[in-house]
Amino acid sequence: MRLVRQAGDERGRVGQGVLSVEGLELRALAEAVGTPVYVYSTAHVRAQYAALDAALAPVPHRIHYSVKANGNLAILALLRSLGAGVDIVSSGELVRARAVGFAGSDVVFSGVGKTREEMRAALAAGVGLLNVESEEELDTLAEVARAEGRTAPIGIRVNPEVTVDTHPYTATGSKGKKFGVPHDEVEALALRAARTKGLRLRGIAMHVGSQIVDVAPFAAGLERLLDIVRRLRAGGVTTLEVLDIGGGLGIRYRESDRPLDVAAYAAAVVPQVRSSGLFLAVEPGRFLVGNAGVLLTRVLYRKKSGGRLIAVIDAGMTDLIRPSHYQAWHEIVVDGAEGRPHVCTDVVGPICESGDFFALDRDLPALEQGDLLVVRGTGAYGFVMTSTYNARPRPPEVLVDGDRFAVVRDRELPDAMLAGEHAAPEWHAAAAAVAT
Numbered sequence: 001m002r003l004v005r006q007a008g009d010e011r012g013r014v015g016q017g018v019l020s021v022e023g024l025e026l027r028a029l030a031e032a033v034g035t036p037v038y039v040y041s042t043a044h045v046r047a048q049y050a051a052l053d054a055a056l057a058p059v060p061h062r063i064h065y066s067v068k069a070n071g072n073l074a075i076l077a078l079l080r081s082l083g084a085g086v087d088i089v090s091s092g093e094l095v096r097a098r099a100v101g102f103a104g105s106d107v108v109f110s111g112v113g114k115t116r117e118e119m120r121a122a123l124a125a126g127v128g129l130l131n132v133e134s135e136e137e138l139d140t141l142a143e144v145a146r147a148e149g150r151t152a153p154i155g156i157r158v159n160p161e162v163t164v165d166t167h168p169y170t171a172t173g174s175k176g177k178k179f180g181v182p183h184d185e186v187e188a189l190a191l192r193a194a195r196t197k198g199l200r201l202r203g204i205a206m207h208v209g210s211q212i213v214d215v216a217p218f219a220a221g222l223e224r225l226l227d228i229v230r231r232l233r234a235g236g237v238t239t240l241e242v243l244d245i246g247g248g249l250g251i252r253y254r255e256s257d258r259p260l261d262v263a264a265y266a267a268a269v270v271p272q273v274r275s276s277g278l279f280l281a282v283e284p285g286r287f288l289v290g291n292a293g294v295l296l297t298r299v300l301y302r303k304k305s306g307g308r309l310i311a312v313i314d315a316g317m318t319d320l321i322r323p324s325h326y327q328a329w330h331e332i333v334v335d336g337a338e339g340r341p342h343v344c345t346d347v348v349g350p351i352c353e354s355g356d357f358f359a360l361d362r363d364l365p366a367l368e369q370g371d372l373l374v375v376r377g378t379g380a381y382g383f384v385m386t387s388t389y390n391a392r393p394r395p396p397e398v399l400v401d402g403d404r405f406a407v408v409r410d411r412e413l414p415d416a417m418l419a420g421e422h423a424a425p426e427w428h429a430a431a432a433a434v435a436t
């Protein structure tokens, strides 16, 4: 999103004036709802959706928003209003999607470890596509579908074994990863699926990884999918309708980053998809919401240790785990710090873990107690990866639309966090089945 500075909108180290998202000053928002808090821009989500939708317009397509990037109900409702479908990876996400009015047919169900219960829930909801990732999953799904008297619309998720230049934890489409069916085994499995009662082979799918800024892995993966489609058609399969090329579109986290060029992405994808005659499904998450979000946090204390200047803030790895988990770099902007000298600072959270930091050795305006920090690029894989470690309540989430804001998730209350626990155990005989 655009972070508007009243002293001009130059990114970078100078002019850290009063910061706004859309028409709303963040300092007023932080006063109103407290910190830490996630803030999302509706305008940014709309703009990203429109850009991708327009780029893919030459072929019949649907954008299935990947719920796991940010599953807030208001974000889901916003994307539904724009025409998106969803990509989910659990029945919990199915419940969220249904709660804001998505129909089963709007849903693609991905994920490497769906349980029988999740399969039953998906079939009952009439999910449009279940992407299967192994032979055993395929057999289990067929069994579940037959037992339910239904036919499961399936895709086979291919591991196209392409090399992607991203963090090892977010590379999913390379050899030896747990995701997908190795591409040289897909044809046999798909032919079997096509003959299996209880299954309808609707699609071929891939998801090569996350935060990918080069077009090459998408193009190479898609080439593999199309090769498989050709072989299946030659083998007599007539039910294929969808090419699902996953998500993974990379965004800009820092000024020097090169984001994925949407036009180049579309140019690589569109002609291939058109030649196949199939419907295109894409599953972006981060691309739609990553830069729509900021995390607001305040400086609690400053200290010096071993020659380092350390700022302790009121948000930590429980609120945003990306710096610790992926060594992710997030830009930190200081509200109202215009004209201050810059100092090399460690920005750390209050959690009892040395890995609990947002930035090390960061060039920042000299921080003061109470300063409001804006951690950018936190709309995706931010709130959804929060935890309650150290019995910390989860932060609230706020949606901004022009000069209005709405709290779309309340701050968790410490008392409410005790619900469902039992200090006095209620003992059961060994093998009794109990509800948990």
Ligand SMILES: *Cc1c(COP(=O)(O)O)cnc(C)c1O
Binding pocket: 066, 068, 069, 087, 089, 110, 111, 207, 209, 210, 211, 246, 247, 248, 249, 283, 284, 285, 286, 287, 380
């Ligand atoms: C996580 C995931 C996505 C979304 O990834 P982004 O990098 O956020 O676009 C899409 N499809 C599948 C199957 C996923 O697991």
